Amino acid sequence: MYKIDFRHPCHIYFIGIGGISMSGLAEILLEKGFRVSGSDLKPSPLTLALEKNHAVVFYGQKASNLANDIDVVVYTSAIHADNPEFAAMKERHLPSLTRAELLGQMMQNYETPIAISGTHGKTTTTSMISEILLVGNCDPTLSIGGILKAIGGNIRIGKSKYFVTEACEYTNSFLSFFPKIGIILNIEEDHLDFFKDIQDIRNSFHQFAALLPEDGTLIINSDIENYTEITNGLKCRIITYGSSPDSDYSCSGIRYDELAHPTFLLDRKGKNSRTFSLMIPGEHNVYNAMAAIALADLLNIDDSTIQKAFSCFSGTDRRYEYKGKVNGITIIDDYAHHPTEITATLKAAANYPHKSLWCIFQPHTYTRTKAFLPEFAKALSLADHVVLADIYAARETDTLGISSQDLQEEILRTGGQCTYLPSFEAIGKFILENCINGDLLITMGAGDVVKIGENLLQK
Numbered sequence: 001m002y003k004i005d006f007r008h009p010c011h012i013y014f015i016g017i018g019g020i021s022m023s024g025l026a027e028i029l030l031e032k033g034f035r036v037s038g039s040d041l042k043p044s045p046l047t048l049a050l051e052k053n054h055a056v057v058f059y060g061q062k063a064s065n066l067a068n069d070i071d072v073v074v075y076t077s078a079i080h081a082d083n084p085e086f087a088a089m090k091e092r093h094l095p096s097l098t099r100a101e102l103l104g105q106m107m108q109n110y111e112t113p114i115a116i117s118g119t120h121g122k123t124t125t126t127s128m129i130s131e132i133l134l135v136g137n138c139d140p141t142l143s144i145g146g147i148l149k150a151i152g153g154n155i156r157i158g159k160s161k162y163f164v165t166e167a168c169e170y171t172n173s174f175l176s177f178f179p180k181i182g183i184i185l186n187i188e189e190d191h192l193d194f195f196k197d198i199q200d201i202r203n204s205f206h207q208f209a210a211l212l213p214e215d216g217t218l219i220i221n222s223d224i225e226n227y228t229e230i231t232n233g234l235k236c237r238i239i240t241y242g243s244s245p246d247s248d249y250s251c252s253g254i255r256y257d258e259l260a261h262p263t264f265l266l267d268r269k270g271k272n273s274r275t276f277s278l279m280i281p282g283e284h285n286v287y288n289a290m291a292a293i294a295l296a297d298l299l300n301i302d303d304s305t306i307q308k309a310f311s312c313f314s315g316t317d318r319r320y321e322y323k324g325k326v327n328g329i330t331i332i333d334d335y336a337h338h339p340t341e342i343t344a345t346l347k348a349a350a351n352y353p354h355k356s357l358w359c360i361f362q363p364h365t366y367t368r369t370k371a372f373l374p375e376f377a378k379a380l381s382l383a384d385h386v387v388l389a390d391i392y393a394a395r396e397t398d399t400l401g402i403s404s405q406d407l408q409e410e411i412l413r414t415g416g417q418c419t420y421l422p423s424f425e426a427i428g429k430f431i432l433e434n435c436i437n438g439d440l441l442i443t444m445g446a447g448d449v450v451k452i453g454e455n456l457l458q459k
Contacts, residue, residue: 002072002095004105006032010071014038015085017057018047019076021166024143024155025102026050031157038074039065039085049153063088070094074102077171078395100173103143103165107178110141111161114295115177117208118185118221119201120341121288122166124280125185127316128292129164130156131309136301140164146316146335167208169201170194174208181298182212183291184220184230190338193367193396205230212236219294221287222247239298241290249290254283260351262286266293274303280315282348318450320345324457328437330354331453337364337446339375345444346382354440359383360427360452362445363391363404370402373410380407381416383442385434387427388420392447424452431456 004010012029014022017038023046026036030053037056040047047057058065063084066073072095079086089096097105107113116126123146133140134150140162144154167174167182170191187205188198195201206229209218214235220227222242231238241249245267252273253265260281265273276293278285289310296306315321318335325331330352336345342361349357361380363369369376369391380386388404404420411418421427431452435441443453 009034011035011069013070013073015075015079018044020154027155061085100176104176104178110163112180113163114181115167115179116183117167119188119190121185124319125288125291126166131313132296132306135309136305138162148316169204172204180216182218187224192371239294241294249294256351278310284344323453326456329435330440332442333450333453334444335446336444339372339379342379355438356384358385358441360387360443362389362447362449364446365394365396366400366402370400377410377414381414386418427452428456
């Protein structure tokens with residue numbers, strides 16, 4: 001593997017530089033004096049920000065974009081062998097790194113790298129932890145998978161020993177990391193276009209945990225089925241949190257305000273109970289907060305700092321994000337694209353003031369839709385009315401014989417109300433004709449479904 005010498009900046013080229021993570025890594029390298037260039041399909045706020053910071057960005061991907069003086073090329077799992085820049089890189093035998101390998105090498109420059117993993121909740125928990133470190137004046141370097149309002153973006157370059165990042169299991173990316181502190185929020189079936197089954201996924205999380213050094217710490221949700229299989233053989237310190245009072249951290253007495261924000265008692269073994277309140281909704285976020293509090297305790301950050309951070313944190317973009325109102329209809333946008341995430345979001349919405357709950361869902365990838373068709377139907381049926389958009393293909397090309405109409409039929413079989421419409425324009429028109437003053441509308445999915453709500457707000 002090509003090894004970057006961070007003491008001697010070189011020229012690094014990013015294929016797909018406009019991605020949320022790739023752009024953040026590029027920004028860190030620019031700050032450290034590297035020459036950065038790269039390509040993306042079209043301009044975005046992230047690429048324009050990089051250009052202002054003296055990165056060279058090409059729009060459209062072609063072999064001629066790769067200059068002769070490039071030292072190493074960085075790419076993601078979304079890049080296929082037929083990509084012209086990837087093919088040119090191979091043909092010219094240019095050194096290369098995956099995004100995860102680059103991130104892993106960066107982590108080695110920090111005394112306390114912190115990696116947050118799990119099937120769900122990574123961005124929210126990483127953001128909570130980031131807020132705590134910021135309020136605590138810890139001056140962290142942050143790499144977040146969403147836009148955090150406190151830093152006006154997804155990246156922050158600090159000068160302390162702390163480096164905080166999300167750790168995604170897809171294509172085993174997180175196995176290229178070098179964490180000192182690791183967090184595992186949950187482990188469920190997902191990304192079955194890469195993993196064989198749940199045991200394959202659990203094995204990857206075990207390998208991730210095994211990356212921690214003897215003087216490191218793993219914070220893990222003890223509600224994970226047979227979680228000790230994941231921690232078996234580890235030499236690092238292990239801290240647990242979960243619903244059981246046998247965990248190092250547990251919670252009780254959850255109550256909600258009029259906007260579904262929870263307040264809860266945090267119970268820690270051998271310690272007095274402590275009360276915390278969140279400005280984001282849902283019981284699932286109480287559990288994300290427990291992981292963040294466990295980390296804060298490990299770093300000796302006091303409760304007043306933690307609570308102040310929670311009071312400042314109103315969520316990241318596309319995580320139960322309030323978008324506005326139109327005709328008295330409240331519009332929320334959420335990134336949920338797995339049945340467990342959908343269930344958590346719709347249960348949180350049940351505590352939010354509304355007459356009827358509408359969910360516009362855009363399934364994400366054919367593989368995931370086919371693998372979890374009954375589970376999607378059950379989760380979405382928590383809404384009073386479901387409107388389905390076409391499946392967002394993302395990296396896939398094979399439909400696997402699955403469509404949104406199949407999901408519609410499954411929802412109708414469960415007794416739910418569901419409408420399928422083939423275009424965003426038709427969905428917007430249907431909503432304006434059927435939603436009424438006081439209804440709550442959630443646009444949901446990991447694709448571009450957010451545009452529907454944004455278009456409604458412009459009317």
